[in-house]
Amino acid sequence: MDERELRQLLHSAYDRVPPLRDPFRRVREYSDQPRARWRPAMAAALACVMGLFTAAAVLLVRDVRSAPNAGIDYRPPVAATVPVVYTPRAVAQTASVVSEPPTPRVAVLSDQVALVSVGDSILRASDTDRTWLTVYPGRQDHAGNVRDLEWVTRDVAFATSNYGLLRSDDGGGSWRLVNARPDLWRLDFVSSGEGYVVAGTDTQGSDWHLLRTNDGGATFTAYSVRLQPVTWVQWVSDKHAWAAGPEGVVATTDGGEHWQAQLAFGKGPFSDAQVGFVDTGHGFAYVRGTTSQPGPKLYQTSDGGRHWRGLAGPDMPPGLRDDQLVVTGPSSLEMVTQSAADRVVRCTLSDAGTGWSCVPVGLTAQLGAREAARGPIRLLAALRGDQVVIAASTDGGTTWSRVEVDASPWTRR
C-alpha cells in the first residue's frame, strides 16, 4: 500500500460522514450567557464562608479531642484476627481455600475510574488508553473469588474474597491482603478505617452476622444489630444505617447505639435480603424467596423506614435469579438478573412501583452478572464461560458500549 492508496482509503472511509452542522453552537451558548459581574463578589463571599467553616471545624476537633472517649465509641476487639499484611506473592502461599465459582463484581468511582473483578482478579479501567488493566492477578491457583467490591474514597477501595479482605490505597492500582479471614462477604466501609462486613461460613447465609473494624480491616469485632442472620448493611450517614436479613429490616438513627426493627418480611423461607437507600429518607428493601412460594418481596419507604409500602406482587419480574438491587434514585431502582436461559435481563422500576420494564441486554452470563450505578453512569459485567463482557452506559442505561475481555486465566479451576 502506498501513500496514494492510503489517501484513497481514508477519504473513502470518512468522507461519507455527514458534516458538522453548527460548529459554533457551544461558543454561542457560552458568549450568550449574561456576563458575571457578580463573580468576584461571589468568590469573596465563598472564601469567607470557607474560612468560617474551617474555623468551626478546628473548634469542633478541639472539642472532640477534649471529650473523655475522644469522640469515638470504641469497642475493644473480641476474637480479632491477627493483623497481617500480605503481598500478592504471599497470597499464593496462604493455605488452600475452598474453591468458589467465579463471579463478576463491579464498582464505579467516576466516569474515569471503575473496577471489575472476575474470580479473584481485579481489573481497573485505565484512564490512559483503551484497555482494562489487571491490577490484581489473584491467587496463583485462582481458586479465590471476590465477593464484594467497594470504593470508599478516591484512593481507598476494599474487596472481600473467600481468602480474606483486600485493600487498595492508590485508587485501585495495587491491592494487598489485609486480613485472611475466609468468611467475609458483603462490606460497607464508612471511612478508610471504619467499616462493617457481613460474615459467615454458610454460603447460603444462614449464619451470617455483622463484624465491625476500626483499623481498616486488620481486626474485626462482632457487632450486634438485633437481627440474625444479617445479609446486608448500609450506612447512609454517620448516624443512619439499615441492616437486612431474612427476618426483616432494622435501622439505627444514632450511629449504632440502638437498632430498631422497622420491617418484618413475614412467613418465608427467605434469603438474601437487601436494602438500598439514596439518602436518610428514601430507600428500598428486597428479599428473595428460597422457593417459588413465597416469591420475591420489594418494599419502598420515603420516611426513613417508619412506613414501608409493599411493591411486590404480579408486577415483580418473574423467574429471575441472582438479582441484586441497584437503587438509582428516591423512587427508582434497577436489577440486573438472569433469566432461565442465562440471558442477562435489566429491569428498571422508575415510577415508584407502578411498573417494571425488563429488557434483555443482549448478553448471556452463565456465571453471573452485576451492575453498578453512579449518577447517569452504569457499568455492567457479565461472565460467561471464559469471557467477561463489560458494558457501560453514560445515559442511565439507554445506550450501551461494551468490551469483551478474555477471562480464561482467572476462571479456569
Added chain:
Amino acid sequence: MTLSEGLLERAKGGDRLAFEGLFTPYAADAFRLAVAMLQCREDAEDAVQNAMLKAWRRLATFRTGCDVRPWFLTIVANECRSLRRGRWWSVVRLADLCGDGASWRDSLPQEIDLRRALTRLPQDQRLLLVLRYYLDLPFAEVAAIVGGSPEAAKSRTFRVLRKLRRSGELVEAAAEVQA
C-alpha cells in the same frame, strides 16, 4: 491589513461574528480530523465544539501573524486526546453503538479494516497519518501541530506508514479499493 487579520483583531476584541468568519473555513478540517481520530461522529462533534470554545476563550493569546489553522488543529487534536484519555467508557464503544446511522453501518469491509488498523495505532502516530494523508497538510504544518521540525515529522510519518504497510488486512483493503 488582510481580511483575515482584520477578522482576527475584531475576534480578539470579542466580536463573535468575526470569530465565526475567521474559523468557519477550518471547521470542516477540524471535524474530519476529529472523526478520523475518534472513529465516532458524536465524539468528533463534541471535540470540535469544545475546541471551538477553547479557541474563542484563548484567542487573546494567539499571536497575530501566525497561521490560524495549525493553532486550531492543535487544539482539536488535544481535545481528541482528552476525550480518549479522560473516560473509561468512551474507549470501549463498538462501531455500531457509535455513529449516526446508515453512513457508518453501511461501511465497506475495507473501511472497517482501515478503522481497525488506525485504532490499533498509538494516537500520536494516527494523528500523523490523518494530518498528512487525510487532511493533506504539508509537513511544515504537520510539524507545527505535532511538534518538532518538518523533517522529523516527515521521517516519523514514513515510519508509521511502513508500520501500517505491515498490517496485512490493510494491504488487502487497499487492493480492494484499487479494484
